[in-house]
Amino acid sequence: MELVLTIGLDALSFVLTLLLVTLGLVIVYGMMNVINMAHGELFLLGAYTLVAAQSAGLPFWAGVLLAMLVVGLAGLLIEELVIRHVYGRPIDTILATWGLSIAIKQLIIIVFGPAAISLTNPLPGSVSVLGIDYPAYRLVIMAVSAFLAATVYLVLFRTSIGLQIRSVIANRGMAGSLGVNTRLMDRGTFAVGAALAGIAGAVMAPIMSVDPQMGVGFLIPAFLAVLVGGLNSLLGAVIGAGIIGGASTTLSSGMAQATAQICVFVIAIVVIRLFPNGLSKGFR
């Protein structure tokens, strides 16, 4: 029973963090039809910003906030310098963001070196959850991720700016003719999507090995989550992250990592075969 609960909590922790990365991908795709291949490197940038902040002597949580800001600003810069020049050209967008991902990764290797870096866990103790001792920091990760995911939902569905963002996603031409500043919405959405990946990278850094490849470890499951849940849907992001993140953690606890990943891909392929538009869009 203890094992089941521990695996369940581990799965929830991974699902919620994966959700942050997936949400960033989904809102950027929904808004701009941009498949951002550099999204994993934004996650990476968040982790390394925390490394730099800790080296400079900043407190842990100040470093996490700094990571969110730095990666958000990086997103703004990427949108302005690269993305907006390839709008409406899906293949060019994929190539441009792929190139960008290589550039960011190499830049990090130049600055920080290729070796893995370990960060100190800011909350090393454990907390009793339903009778089992569970790492306190993992619970904090869950709380931060759930809070951010709920904030994204509330901003999109309960605020004036959220209404404008949704209008651009649904019908860009009409939104523009109603006076919605579509350019501002593009910039803002890309920056927020990047910031979400950045904060996810930062909060995960103390429990992962921080190395230049860590972004891929989140980008691939995030893309699978988007495809399984459905493009252009926040509900889809939740469903997709739940299935891919949940399956990945649960299976990894009972079999070899490689076998578990194969099983996750098989699950994704079956779901996509039965629901080509994703689970949130229904059976086709």
Next chain:
Amino acid sequence: METTPQILEVKEVTMRFGGIVALDGLNLSLRAGELRCILGPNGCGKTTLFNVLTGALRPTSGTVSFQGAMISGKSPAAIARLGISRKFQVPGIYPELSVIENIALPLAAANRHPGVWSLLRQRPDRARIAELMGFAGLSQKGHVTAAELSHGEKQKLEVMMLLATDADLLLLDEPTAGMSKGETSAIAALIRKLTSELGKTVLVIEHDMNFVRELDCPVTVMARGTVIADGSYDEVRHDPRVIECYLGRAA
């Protein structure tokens, strides 16, 4: 005698797409509060003209000025904020949103200097929304999703969304497309009210001659990207250039 000020002036506007000339040195002007209809066969450049007026296309040459300021080359959102709003041929409403949310959207976008707090709140101007719904006869449909409205109601809702932008010039692209005769008469009455009661300037693209007659307004006829006739409905109907353009020349 006091004359009404000119609100829109299109001067020598040409729009080329490679070898195709969609607008060919077109001139057009509108006075504030005027209702005018644009007629013309398919491919004569009517929708291209609307695309140029709203900033969706940048003209190859020529200028467009609105309320005395040059607007050619500005973005669609910037032009919308200056006071030009456009209704598309296919209703550009948001089907998943309620009628109230559809009208709240342009009201939110019209907030020129929003602070962070106002962007994070969703407090639509309920009085203004109620006023607009009443104007269009949609008062009882506020919480209905737009997808559930009839085709005619969708068209009315879209016109109300344009009004919510506080635009001075409304561009209506085939507002009666796909409508029954009864719905067409209701839209004609609504459009006349836009000028007579609200003082808006309205430019309508239309194919339905009965609807144009019902609007009872000046008509501009376009062909091959330029204006070939101007006048009342009866005048242009008997104009030989218009007859030739629609029916061809006798062999």
